[in-house]
Structures are given as structure tokens and as C-alpha cells.
Amino acid sequence: VSMRSQIMSGIKDGEFIPFYQPVVDSRTQKVVGCEVLMRWQHQDGGLIPPNQFIPYAEAKGLIVDMTKVLLEHVVSDIKKLGGKREGLFFSVNIVPEHLDNDDLYQFLKSVVESGQLKQHRISLEITERLPISDLVAARQMLDKFYSLGIDLKLDDAGTGYGGFSYVQNLGISTLKIDKMFVDTIGREDNFNAKTIEAIILFAQKSGLNIIAEGVEDDKQVAYLSQYGVYLIQGYVYSKPLPAKQFFH
Numbered sequence: 700v701s702m703r704s705q706i707m708s709g710i711k712d713g714e715f716i717p718f719y720q721p722v723v724d725s726r727t728q729k730v731v732g733c734e735v736l737m738r739w740q741h742q743d744g745g746l747i748p749p750n751q752f753i754p755y756a757e758a759k760g761l762i763v764d765m766t767k768v769l770l771e772h773v774v775s776d777i778k779k780l781g782g783k784r785e786g787l788f789f790s791v792n793i794v795p796e797h798l799d800n801d802d803l804y805q806f807l808k809s810v811v812e813s814g815q816l817k818q819h820r821i822s823l824e825i826t827e828r829l830p831i832s833d834l835v836a837a838r839q840m841l842d843k844f845y846s847l848g849i850d851l852k853l854d855d856a857g858t859g860y861g862g863f864s865y866v867q868n869l870g871i872s873t874l875k876i877d878k879m880f881v882d883t884i885g886r887e888d889n890f891n892a893k894t895i896e897a898i899i900l901f902a903q904k905s906g907l908n909i910i911a912e913g914v915e916d917d918k919q920v921a922y923l924s925q926y927g928v929y930l931i932q933g934y935v936y937s938k939p940l941p942a943k944q945f946f947h
């Protein structure tokens with residue numbers, strides 16, 4: 700059976716499910732939100748990690764429908780949570796294609812207007828590694844999300860070529876420093892170690908919030924604190940968790 704037809708039937712059967720990786724404020728040790736990370740709960744029983752199907756789905760125009768399935772699970776998980784643990788954000792990864800038409804907006808609008816999520820916030824993450832062909836049109840769509848209370852985070856900051864222009868043109872609320880730079884903390888002799896300082900300074904001068912990704916140890920947390928970066932996503936606090944564990 701082809702990859703394409705397996706994914707199509709996975710979409711029909713709702714097999715694309717969320718794991719949730721906590722984002723923690725290192726000052727309070729409290730969870731302030733999470734990133735939603737997709738897994739494929741395949742009908743033959745396996746849990747397939749995203750690197751085995753997301754690149755294919757992104758290339759073949761299947762990612763938008765998969766994200767819809769993912770979001771339906773997220774909404775239903777949040778509903779089960781009720782009013783517990785108020786005020787979390789749920790960051791969902793989108794691709795430029797999600798901004799090409801109204802579908803995602805209409806879906807999230809109806810979710811927001813139904814009041815099902817009112818104790819929490821949906822947020823969008825866009826990677827700077829993928830090109831956006833029409834920044835003006837993308838901005839118009841993003842403004843509509845903002846009017847729903849849905850903000851935009853810039854993912855993989857520093858790894859692509861879109862960074863400066865996305866910050867300038869899209870209305871980014873938060874910059875996510877990629878693991879590649881966090882990994883250089885403590886290695887003072889190389890170019891990337893200076894790069895992380897430059898990224899942090901750029902974000903702060905631009906009035907952006909910052910989340911550091913892929914943080915694995917206390918030394919990295921301490922370094923980031925010195926630079927005023929307190930929002931941490933990484934194994935030092937938690938791996939991505941299945942709904943039952945994240946919402947325990």
C-alpha cells in the first residue's frame with residue numbers, strides 16, 4: 700500500500716494524534732503552555748514519529764488535512780480538562796500552506812466562538828525554514844488569527860533564511876531558539892555560541908518573547924537565565940507526553 704493511501708486512511712480514521720511537550724517558566728518551575736507534536740497512531744499498532752511521515756506529508760500537500768485531525772484531538776483533550784490548570788497555551792505547528800486559504804481560520808474561529816477553549820489559548824508556530832511566497836497575504840491571514848486571540852511564534856529561529864523578514868512582516872509574538880544553538884552553550888570558542896547571544900538580543904530589542912528549545916541540562920537553564928530567557932522547552936523538564944500524562 701502506498702504511503703499516500705496509508706496517510707489518507709489515517710486522516711479518515713483520525714490516526715494523527717498529539718503529544719504535548721511542556722514549556723516551563725524556570726523561575727517558578729510552573730508549566731505555562733506546551734508545543735503540540737504530532738504522532739501517527741497507526742492501525743497496525745505502532746506509534747510512528749513525525750520524521751517518518753511529516754516531510755512526505757508536507758511535500759505532498761497532505762499536512763493541512765493531518766493538522767485538522769490533530770487539532771480535533773487537541774480540542775477534545777482540552778475540553779476534557781475543563782477549567783483545570785487555567786491559562787495554558789497550546790502551540791500548533793503550521794506550514795505556509797495553512798495561510799493560503801480560510802480553512803484553518805474558519806475551523807479555529809468556530810472552536811473559539813463555541814467557548815470550548817476559553818480557559819486556554821491556541822497559538823501557531825511557523826518555521827523560518829519554509830519560504831512564504833506572499834508575506835502580505837500571510838500577514839492578512841495572521842491578523843485574522845490575532846483577532847481570535849491566536850498569536851504566532853517563530854520556530855527554528857536562526858536556522859533558516861526567513862527570520863528577519865518574518866519578524867518584520869508577520870507580527871511574531873515569540874521567538875523559539877532552536878536546539879542547535881542551545882547545544883552550543885558552554886562551548887565558547889565557536890561561531891554558534893555568539894549566535895545564540897545575538898538571537899536573544901535581537902528578540903529582546905524587537906520586543907519578542909523567547910522560548911528556548913531542546914534544553915537538556917541545568918547549566919543551559921542557568922546560562923539562559925543570565926540572559927533573561929526563562930521559558931524553557933526541553934528534556935531538562937519533560938519529553939513530549941501523551942495526553943493522559945500531560946493532562947494528569
Ligand code: G
Nearest residue numbers: 735736737748749750753762769792793794
Ligand atoms: O518530537 P518531534 O520528533 O516531535 O518532532 C520532529 C519534528 O516534526 C519537529 O521538529 C517538527 O518540525 C515536526 N512536527 C511535529 N509535529 C508537527 C506538526 O503537527 N506539524 C508539522 N508541520 N510539523 C510537525
Ligand code: G
Nearest residue numbers: 838841842843845846850869870871872906
Ligand atoms: O498584543 P501584544 O502587544 O502582546 O502583541 C505581541 C506581538 O504580537 C506584537 O509584537 C505584534 O507583532 C504581534 N501582534 C499583535 N497584534 C497583532 C495583529 O493584529 N496581527 C499580527 N499579525 N500581529 C500582531
Ligand code: G
Nearest residue numbers: 792854855912913914915932933934935939
Ligand atoms: O517543531 P520543532 O522542530 O521545534 O520540534 C521540536 C523537536 O525537538 C521535537 O522533535 C522534540 O521532540 C525535540 N526536542 C524537544 N526537546 C528536546 C530535548 O531536550 N532534546 C532533544 N534531543 N530533542 C528535543
Ligand code: MN
Nearest residue numbers: 734792824854
Ligand atoms: Mn515547533
Ligand code: NA
Nearest residue numbers: 854855877912
Ligand atoms: Na525548533
